[in-house]
Amino acid sequence: MPELPEVEIVKQSLSKKIKHKKIQKIIIKNRNLRFKLANNFSRILKSSKVKNISRFSKYLIIELDNNYFWIIHLGMSGTLHIIQKNKKNLVSNLSFYHSPNLPNKHNHIHIFFDKFKLIYNDPRRFGFFILIKNKNILEKFLSNYGPEPFDKKFNFIYLKKKLHNKSKNIKNYLLDQKFVSGIGNIYASEILFLAKIHPLRESKSLNLIEYKKIIYFSKKVLSKAISKGGSTIQNFKNSSGKKGSFQKYFQVYDRDGERCLSKKCNGVVKKKVISNRSSFYCNICQKF
DNA sequence: AAGAGGCCCTGATAGC
DNA sequence: TGCTATCAGGGCCTCT
Numbered sequence: 001m002p003e004l005p006e007v008e009i010v011k012q013s014l015s016k017k018i019k020h021k022k023i024q025k026i027i028i029k030n031r032n033l034r035f036k037l038a039n040n041f042s043r044i045l046k047s048s049k050v051k052n053i054s055r056f057s058k059y060l061i062i063e064l065d066n067n068y069f070w071i072i073h074l075g076m077s078g079t080l081h082i083i084q085k086n087k088k089n090l091v092s093n094l095s096f097y098h099s100p101n102l103p104n105k106h107n108h109i110h111i112f113f114d115k116f117k118l119i120y121n122d123p124r125r126f127g128f129f130i131l132i133k134n135k136n137i138l139e140k141f142l143s144n145y146g147p148e149p150f151d152k153k154f155n156f157i158y159l160k161k162k163l164h165n166k167s168k169n170i171k172n173y174l175l176d177q178k179f180v181s182g183i184g185n186i187y188a189s190e191i192l193f194l195a196k197i198h199p200l201r202e203s204k205s206l207n208l209i210e211y212k213k214i215i216y217f218s219k220k221v222l223s224k225a226i227s228k229g230g231s232t233i234q235n236f237k238n239s240s241g242k243k244g245s246f247q248k249y250f251q252v253y254d255r256d257g258e259r260c261l262s263k264k265c266n267g268v269v270k271k272k273v274i275s276n277r278s279s280f281y282c283n284i285c286q287k288f
Numbered sequence: 289a290a291g292a293g294g295c296c297c298t299g300a301t302a303g304c
Numbered sequence: 305t306g307c308t309a310t311c312a313g314g315g316c317c318t319c320t
Contacts (some may be wrong), residue, residue: 003313034296034315046296058314062319077298106298124297126314178316184313233313253313275292278311 002074003137004148004182005225007058009244010080013061014054017082018113022049025112034075034128035109044068044131045111056142058127068131069138075126081119096100145181149218152182159211163203170206170214171199171274186231189280191217192250199272200288208259224249260285284286 002010023045031037033106040043048064053058062074070179109120109129120129132138147153162179163170174181174188183191192199195213197206206214225231230244233254245273252269260267267284 006313075297076312088314122297123299124312126297126312132317166290170293175314186313231313276294 002058002078003184003222003225004055004058005222006244007055007060007074007182008226009230010074011053011055013062014080014118017116018050018062018118019053020050021113022068023047023111024114026147027108027110027112028108030108030125033122033125035130036075037109037129038131041129041131043234045070057145057148057177057205058184058233059142061138065257067134069133069135071130071132071141072120072222073128075122075124077127078120078122078127081121082116083119095111132190146179148182149180149215149222154213154215154253156195156208156211156255159214160208163206166203169205169274170197170203171202171279174214174218175277176273180218183224185277185279186250187218187221187225188249189253190221193281193286194221196285196287198286199274199281201288252282255280 022046026042027038028042044066045064048066050062051065052063053060054063058073060069060074062072064070068098072078074080106121106123106125107119108122108125111118111120120127132141147158156236156237163173166173171188171192174183174191175185187224189199191214194217195210197210225244225246228244228246228249231250232243233247255269256271258269260269262282262285265282265285267282269280270283272279272281
């Protein structure tokens with residue numbers, strides 16, 4: 001589900017909750033996530049303290065005081081929830097990411113702290129946890145991925161070098177985490193709309209101004225999404241958790257058949273499946 | 289080697 | 305009401 005902005009919001013709220021806290025106990029209900037949970041997962045986490053929480057791209061990085069890094073990727077449907085103990089030792093749901101009345105069914109992993117527990121819920125199980133032994137190995141792992149849009153390495157020279165001779169369409173490049181990290185299916189459509197570039201354009205056909213627009217709007221869209229608390233695109237009933245509001249600002253995503261929001265444009269938003277993912281674009285102002 | 293498409297999985301919803 | 309088909313914020317793997 002989440003792209004970079006949503007993971008950033010999770011990181012911020014999670015950090016307030018678990019930083020400097022000691023992990024007391026782990027209960028694993030289901031190890032079969034996108035990748036099978038490591039056998040030593042409980043042993044490594046138990047009795048360790050959370051030193052720091054950071055984020056790279058769509059990865060949450062939880063640094064433990066035993067030098068290990070606990071990495072969480074939420075996949076399409078992963079969510080984290082805090083269940084607080086109250087005085088009577090009953091639970092009250094205090095989720096910090098959009099959360100329905102959390103059904104127990106997909107609560108795969110429970111991490112117990114002193115006064116609350118953290119639950120990983122993931123119906124589709126496309127998310128995963130991995131353990132990384134130390135900082136060097138973490139850096140090696142992260143070096144597999146391209147820069148985030150905010151990184152100064154994501155610049156004009158970089159785009160030109162990577163794209164100038166490539167026939168792959170630009171939409172697929174924006175989703176390619178080895179090219180740029182953190183953009184997913186929603187924000188790719190939004191970025192290309194603002195840049196006035198058709199998603200199917202061959203990357204090598206882009207001109208210098210279009211490179212600059214992609215860089216500019218990638219930063220702009222993601223930072224605005226973060227400032228709005230991310231996007232929440234499913235209607236969860238009775239949700240007590242925080243919801244993002246960037247979905248109110250979608251220009252094209254999920255607006256198939258509606259009119260283009262560009263000034264003076266009479267276009268209509270179209271939906272087209274590109275490499276198995278839906279893309280949304282204006283049929284007039286995004287030139288092919 | 290680059291690039292397109294299949295597939296992992298469950299749940300919500302649209303359409304008949 | 306109840307069935308089936310389609311689709312969902314990701315990304316690894318395989319095949320051409």
